[in-house]
Amino acid sequence: MRLLILSSFVLFIFVTGVSAQIGYGLTAKTELYSRYKNPPDNIASPSAGSALLNIGIGPKLWFGGDGFAISPEAAVVFSPLALSTGDFKGLGAVSFPIIVKAQFAGLSNFNRDGKFGFSIGGGIQYTRTELFGLDGDLSEQGVERSYYKTYIIEADFGFGLSGFNLHGLVCYGFNTDLDANTISIGIGYDFNIPCLKEARDSDF
Numbered sequence: 001m002r003l004l005i006l007s008s009f010v011l012f013i014f015v016t017g018v019s020a021q022i023g024y025g026l027t028a029k030t031e032l033y034s035r036y037k038n039p040p041d042n043i044a045s046p047s048a049g050s051a052l053l054n055i056g057i058g059p060k061l062w063f064g065g066d067g068f069a070i071s072p073e074a075a076v077v078f079s080p081l082a083l084s085t086g087d088f089k090g091l092g093a094v095s096f097p098i099i100v101k102a103q104f105a106g107l108s109n110f111n112r113d114g115k116f117g118f119s120i121g122g123g124i125q126y127t128r129t130e131l132f133g134l135d136g137d138l139s140e141q142g143v144e145r146s147y148y149k150t151y152i153i154e155a156d157f158g159f160g161l162s163g164f165n166l167h168g169l170v171c172y173g174f175n176t177d178l179d180a181n182t183i184s185i186g187i188g189y190d191f192n193i194p195c196l197k198e199a200r201d202s203d204f
Contacts, residue, residue: 021110023062023192027073029169030055031186034079036093036129039178044143045087046180048129050079054186056097062109062192069108071119074098077184082129089143092131095182097152097171099123106160107167109192112199114161125152125173127182150175150182158188163195 031054038046058075075097082093101121103109108117130145150173158167166189173182 020063021065023069023109023163023194025060025062025163025191025193025196026057027060027075027188027190028055028057029075029077029186029188031077031079031184033183033185034077034082034093034095035183036082036095036127037179037181038129038145039148039175039180041143043141044089045084047086048082048084048089048093050082050093052081054079054082054184056095060190062103064103064108064110066111067105067108069103069110071101071103071109071121072099073101080131084129090130090133090145093127093129094131095125095127097123097125097154099152099154101154101156103156107156107158107165107190109160109163109165109190110195111160112162114159116157116159117165118158119156119167120154122151122153125150125182127173148175148178148180150180152182156188160190162199163192163197165190 035049040046056075056077060073062069077095079093101119103119105117106115107119126147128147152173154171156167156169171184
């Protein structure tokens, strides 16, 4: 993870030179499928998943130019209908992904001409499942649900124009020490506010 972040910053300096721009704004996502595996307790099923109402939003920064940008971001993703179909224990999940991405071409979010682009990044995520209504019998047997950490890798591909982009995403998380993992597949939306304002003002 440290090597990925260091390599991204070295590439950032090499590509952008002194012409780097800074942007700030929001990232949002709609996860079409999410699956979470808690650290096993040998009592109840460790997994939960959701294909409905997985909504995320959070702050994002951009450092770069038209063809390349480094972007740290954080979000909260809420999945109120997440559950385990094999061993129902309750409803709901929440996750907090924190990630740094290397973003290329259209996903740099600085270009004025519409372009396709891609990004790759890594970070950490904290996840908790069974937010509501954990089964009482299972609780008495020692089943607990607390936040657990995974190391995440995300790949995106999409289209960007004047501070906005729309992209598909696949994010996988793992923690071999805990025997835990996560996976999310969905659609993301990024809003670079200074670039959006610049594009709006230039149209008048």
